[in-house]
Amino acid sequence: MPHLPDDRTVRSPAGPPSLNAPAAIAPKQRVQDEIRRDIILGNLAAGTRITEAALAAKYGISRVPIREALRALEAEGFVESRPYAGSTVSAIPVDDADDLFAVREALEAATARRAARRAATQLSAGKPEDSWWHTRRELAHILDAGDEAIEQGSLELLPELNIQFHLGVAELAASSSLTALLRQIAGKIEWLYASDVDARGKQSWSEHRTILAAIDAGRIEEAERGMGAHVHHSRTGYLSRFAAGSAASS
Amino acid sequence: MPHLPDDRTVRSPAGPPSLNAPAAIAPKQRVQDEIRRDIILGNLAAGTRITEAALAAKYGISRVPIREALRALEAEGFVESRPYAGSTVSAIPVDDADDLFAVREALEAATARRAARRAATQLSAGKPEDSWWHTRRELAHILDAGDEAIEQGSLELLPELNIQFHLGVAELAASSSLTALLRQIAGKIEWLYASDVDARGKQSWSEHRTILAAIDAGRIEEAERGMGAHVHHSRTGYLSRFAAGSAASS
DNA sequence: GGTAATGCGATTGTATTCAATATAGCGAAG
DNA sequence: CTTCGCTATATTGAATACAATCGCATTACC
Numbered sequence: 411m412p413h414l415p416d417d418r419t420v421r422s423p424a425g426p427p428s429l430n431a432p433a434a435i436a437p438k439q440r441v442q443d444e445i446r447r448d449i450i451l452g453n454l455a456a457g458t459r460i461t462e463a464a465l466a467a468k469y470g471i472s473r474v475p476i477r478e479a480l481r482a483l484e485a486e487g488f489v490e491s492r493p494y495a496g497s498t499v500s501a502i503p504v505d506d507a508d509d510l511f512a513v514r515e516a517l518e519a520a521t522a523r524r525a526a527r528r529a530a531t532q533l534s535a536g537k538p539e540d541s542w543w544h545t546r547r548e549l550a551h552i553l554d555a556g557d558e559a560i561e562q563g564s565l566e567l568l569p570e571l572n573i574q575f576h577l578g579v580a581e582l583a584a585s586s587s588l589t590a591l592l593r594q595i596a597g598k599i600e601w602l603y604a605s606d607v608d609a610r611g612k613q614s615w616s617e618h619r620t621i622l623a624a625i626d627a628g629r630i631e632e633a634e635r636g637m638g639a640h641v642h643h644s645r646t647g648y649l650s651r652f653a654a655g656s657a658a659s660s
Numbered sequence: 661m662p663h664l665p666d667d668r669t670v671r672s673p674a675g676p677p678s679l680n681a682p683a684a685i686a687p688k689q690r691v692q693d694e695i696r697r698d699i700i701l702g703n704l705a706a707g708t709r710i711t712e713a714a715l716a717a718k719y720g721i722s723r724v725p726i727r728e729a730l731r732a733l734e735a736e737g738f739v740e741s742r743p744y745a746g747s748t749v750s751a752i753p754v755d756d757a758d759d760l761f762a763v764r765e766a767l768e769a770a771t772a773r774r775a776a777r778r779a780a781t782q783l784s785a786g787k788p789e790d791s792w793w794h795t796r797r798e799l800a801h802i803l804d805a806g807d808e809a810i811e812q813g814s815l816e817l818l819p820e821l822n823i824q825f826h827l828g829v830a831e832l833a834a835s836s837s838l839t840a841l842l843r844q845i846a847g848k849i850e851w852l853y854a855s856d857v858d859a860r861g862k863q864s865w866s867e868h869r870t871i872l873a874a875i876d877a878g879r880i881e882e883a884e885r886g887m888g889a890h891v892h893h894s895r896t897g898y899l900s901r902f903a904a905g906s907a908a909s910s
Numbered sequence: 911g912g913t914a915a916t917g918c919g920a921t922t923g924t925a926t927t928c929a930a931t932a933t934a935g936c937g938a939a940g
Numbered sequence: 941c942t943t944c945g946c947t948a949t950a951t952t953g954a955a956t957a958c959a960a961t962c963g964c965a966t967t968a969c970c
Contacts, residue, residue, distance in 0.1 A: 485735035509770035516766035520759035
């Protein structure tokens, strides 16, 4: 964790507790993200036994938030738990890669279409909701950040930005069900791709602006087809690179 | 602890504590299922504010397992929580119905294909794993129970059996990722269908045997197409019945 | 010597208690 | 009369303490 130089056990004694932004994320959320990150990056190998006490000691908090984080990660499919038997790190779903991409293709095409339809509605009404503008602004920032990361050669930032972009589109679609599904799948995709961080995404990042433009203009069909093709490119790219023995047959 | 109607400290005085089946399900799991059931059946209306203390009092347990159950339900999309602001029952995802069915179609076609491919492998190897036989036997029971329920006119059993069948097929596919996704979607579909329990499934139940036969025989393509068509029938049936204003366009 | 019962340690599940935060209600100023 | 600010209470988040359960090693017994 090189980017956390400050001691995180310090209780932020100075400075306002929270102005308007909930900047101080809850410890539960923090450890959840941290553990998931460790799993995705391979710091926690599949099958590793996880004890709550060890995590509690590691992060300096009690077991209660650790438990909730583990339950959330269990729901996300990163750990598996049995009553009174503890939790273990799940196996990387490499066998499911092709199917996960297939589901994601249908899912993201749906979110893009919904987002474009909502944008068209907002445009015709002339009175966009501010939540729409908020998400739209975030997406612009994400696209800029990705371009800058590519220019500066810091490609390690792309995977996270990629997820944020796709989740942002799901936000524009204003469908909590689809967003939740995408979040679950995106985690797995990220997990699959983690070992090939560099070669990924750079070529497909530019497609994001095209997709977002179609959404903005309310071109429903174009947004749907564009997103479907985008995910499909990612799928074929992954399969050609890793040659997963999954069903490319028939 | 003002009053404890039933004495939960009693330790099942008669009978062995647990033979081989973990019959005594954990309270956490029990309340989770109970709350989800209440939400699906409409006993808890959308937008209802849920307080942990009330649930703890209702079920006679402390807040800790209640919290974990709520977190799990949050991950499943049935409740929404904000830090320090409590949880509320989510809205029925009626607007997402069409998209959910679309995703489910891709998902279940994938699980059916995987299941059939696995069956073909097991057949050619001549040495099926016992986990496969276990799930396969459960599926037979489920199909029989469904037929019997239809004969006896107790259609209220069909929705649960329907979910169990589809989850069973996912089990045959031996993909925890896809199973988790299907479980999440199935809950939503069940939620959507809850108001129309009777008219549902009876006509499509017979398709299950055809699909399972294709899986058993290892006819991969037939299984995939059969399951896809099956889900598609369900989709059009739902849309024609409820006429959701979702995108039937293009 | 092998097998099954049993005690022990480790770990998870639950209860209780305290701290942090948000929301509702009230009062005062404009 | 409206609106802004503040306090008061209710509710969630976290920490500590206790109980229940599982796995394993030891040991008694056949």
